[in-house]
Amino acid sequence: MQGFDGLALAFSRQVTPRLTWSGTAGVDTTATESALMRVGAKRSGGEVNLNIQLSRTEYLRLGGGLQRYSTQAGTRLGSGRMINLEAGTHFRVEYPNLTLRTFVNDARFSDRGASDAQMARLVPPGNDPASFRYMPLDSRVLGIALGAGTVVESNYTRGWRPFAEFGLTRTTDVGWGRNLRAGAAGSVIGQDLLSIGLQSTSATPNAPQRGFELAVQYKWLY
Numbered sequence: 001m002q003g004f005d006g007l008a009l010a011f012s013r014q015v016t017p018r019l020t021w022s023g024t025a026g027v028d029t030t031a032t033e034s035a036l037m038r039v040g041a042k043r044s045g046g047e048v049n050l051n052i053q054l055s056r057t058e059y060l061r062l063g064g065g066l067q068r069y070s071t072q073a074g075t076r077l078g079s080g081r082m083i084n085l086e087a088g089t090h091f092r093v094e095y096p097n098l099t100l101r102t103f104v105n106d107a108r109f110s111d112r113g114a115s116d117a118q119m120a121r122l123v124p125p126g127n128d129p130a131s132f133r134y135m136p137l138d139s140r141v142l143g144i145a146l147g148a149g150t151v152v153e154s155n156y157t158r159g160w161r162p163f164a165e166f167g168l169t170r171t172t173d174v175g176w177g178r179n180l181r182a183g184a185a186g187s188v189i190g191q192d193l194l195s196i197g198l199q200s201t202s203a204t205p206n207a208p209q210r211g212f213e214l215a216v217q218y219k220w221l222y
Contacts, residue, residue: 001039001040001072001118002072002073002118004028004042004072005028006026006027006028006029006030006042007026007027007028007029008024008025008026008027008029009024009025009026010022010023010024011023011024017053018052018053018054019050019051019052019053020050020051020053021048021049021050021051022048022049022051023046023047023048023049024046024047025045025046026043026044026045026046027044028042028043028044029042029043029044030042030043031043031067031069033080033107033109033136033206034136034206034207035206035207036122036134037069037134037135037136039122040071040072040118040119040122041069041070041071041072041077041119041134042069042070042071042072043067043068043069043070044067044068044070045065045066045067045068046065046066047063047064047065047066047082048063048064048065049061049062049063049084050062050063056090056093057089057090057091057093058087058088058089058090059087059088059089060086060087061084061085061086061087061088062084062085063082063083063084063085064081064082064083064084065081065082066079066080066081066082067079067080067081067082069135071115071116071118071119071134072118072119073116073118073119075114075115075116075119076112076114077111077112077114077115077119077134077135078109078110078111078112078134078135079109079110080107080108080109080110080135080136081107081108082105082106082107082108083105083106083107084103084104084105084106085103085104086101086102086103086104087101087102087103088100088101088102089101093151094151095149095151095152095157095161096148096149096161097147097148097149097150097151098146098147098148099146099147099148099150100144100145100146101144101145101147102142102143102144102145103141103142103143103144103145104140104141104142104143105139105140105141105143106139106140106141107136107138107139107140108138109135109136109137109138110135111133111134111135115129115130115132115134119134120132136205136206137173137205137206138172138205139171139172139173139204139205139206140171140172141169141170141171141172141204142169142170142171143167143168143169143170143179144167144168145165145166145167145168145179146165146166146167147163147164147165147166148163148164148165149161149162149163149164150163150164150165151163152185152186152195153185153195153197156187156193156221157185157186157187157193158186158187158190159186159187160184160185160186161184161185161186162182162183162184163182163183163184163185163197164180164181164182164183165179165180165181165182166178166179166180167179167180169202171202171203171204171205172205173205174202174203174204174205174208177201177202177203177204178200178202179199179200179201179202180199180200181197181198181199181200182197182198183195183196183197183198183215184196184197191220191221192218192219192220192221193218193219193221194216194217194218194219195215195216195217195218195219196215196216197214197215198212198213198214198215199212199213199214199215200212200213201213
């Protein structure tokens, strides 16, 4: 395949102490919806999220997005829309916080049935590139997760502290799965936050194999 450049912008605005808007918009960014899309496609679009702090310990998050997908060469593949809903409660707000959350993610995709010679090279042997579905499959994921110490992933902490979260998911066409992420976060030079973590995700209709990811994130706080 080939390299490409994209642009993504993110925003967050606290309207009231209990209401926060956030979202992203991007052009020609990496498409992460399936292994094939990640390797050979890109997407343009955006999403908006509304976070409602129901009380000091309970919250509700609503979100939705629209994306347009194309090959790296620019051939239009199709479009998709995503809807997310999450509700959670903090048994303890301060570290080591204990948070229980439930969520549902629903994704629907339309396929234009188009491709190009570059994208066709990714079709598995025995399949006809002309009739192959390049777009992801529709999916709905239901889940519940329990996390401890996860507040350090986004909030400043001088000392290094561990965090972890374990969850169960129910996915259309796949069934039950287990997700796990764990790591540690802390300050390096005083006005920053470094987070290092490992994540294990179950198979989904668009990612039939279990996935493992090592993430390193650095933030300069100002």
